[in-house]
Ligand SMILES: Nc1ncnc2c1ncn2[C@@H]1O[C@H](COP(=O)(O)OP(=O)(O)OP(=O)(O)O)[C@@H](O)[C@H]1O
């Protein structure tokens with residue numbers, strides 16, 4: 001098992017820079033989710049790490065071993081000890097499940113039925129599937145075979161490129177859990193590329209957010225959600241309520257009334273971030289100073305619901321409530337805020353949180 005360290009990695013295709021100096025450290029035995037919008041360079045980064053392509057500058061090290069960008073030529077992909085699970089699984093259609101899993105193994109191990117069986121077991125598949133062809137498997141089963149194939153040579157690092165994107169919601173959950181268990185069982189270090197913020201937050205030890213070829217934040221899921229680097233990251237990793245505000249003595253005065261702000265923000269104009277689950281609704285009582293809102297659309301998801309609200313000044317916000325006790329569209333409700341907001345300067349949309357240096 002090895003860590004992964006990427007330093008100052010750049011890559012351009014023709015005149016178009018795709019990676020603009022990426023630094024990333026993935027500690028041994030942990031899973032990092034690589035999250036970012038389409039086209040930001042996620043697959044390119046994985047391909048450089050795997051050795052399918054060479055960086056323009058910067059280095060890739062697996063453990064202490066520099067495999068790309070060091071002196072001399074890069075280590076060839078097959079000698080990096082890295083397993084790769086491509087998007088859509090990419091199984092060989094003419095080989096059986098056992099043939100696919102054994103593909104990267106030395107010849108004498110390929111026919112070792114025990115080894116294939118134990119790999120099937122690791123990814124939570126029945127040994128009876130070994131003789132099937134890929135087209136006789138469900139999408140989720142194919143993904144697990146692709147993972148078993150990547151794990152077969154006991155790689156120290158596994159790279160997964162959007163492995164669940166083609167699966168429906170239920171199968172996605174189940175395959176995600178099976179993959180997490182399999183990675184845990186082998187202790188492999190892993191990088192998982194995803195578009196899906198819920199997947200990133202739920203599966204990863206740390207989340208790396210890539211934007212326009214740069215890593216903009218690398219931290220654990222809870223910190224990423226609660227203290228995003230800037231408003232772009234905030235809106236990318238979950239739903240956000242963003243309001244203009246006037247900050248005075250640690251309180252944001254905004255369309256939701258006075259809201260306490262995290263940290264020690266400088267006084268002045270700012271934008272504040274709340275999450276929809278921080279808004280609480282109740283029946284309006286005659287309470288002095290209470291904030292009344294008009295309920296718009298109510299989207300019911302079962303476990304919870306999104307409720308659109310129009311505030312007295314016309315601002316539209318969204319609340320996320322548990323699904324049990326929902327207001328009706330058109331109703332008037334009282335709104336309160338739970339917890340505090342995070343403040344960002346107004347001048348630049350992607351600025352960092354406003355804090356007075358200690
Ligand atoms: N071989 C290539 N030649 C030219 N341009 C390329 C090549 N590979 C990727 N690109 C470009 O580099 C950019 C980043 O591509 P990449 O595949 O890394 O994005 P991504 O973050 O994986 O996106 P997605 O989420 O859609 O998979 C894109 O603009 C893409 O068109």
Ligand SMILES: [Mg+2]
Pocket residue numbers: 042043044
């Ligand atoms: Mg991609």
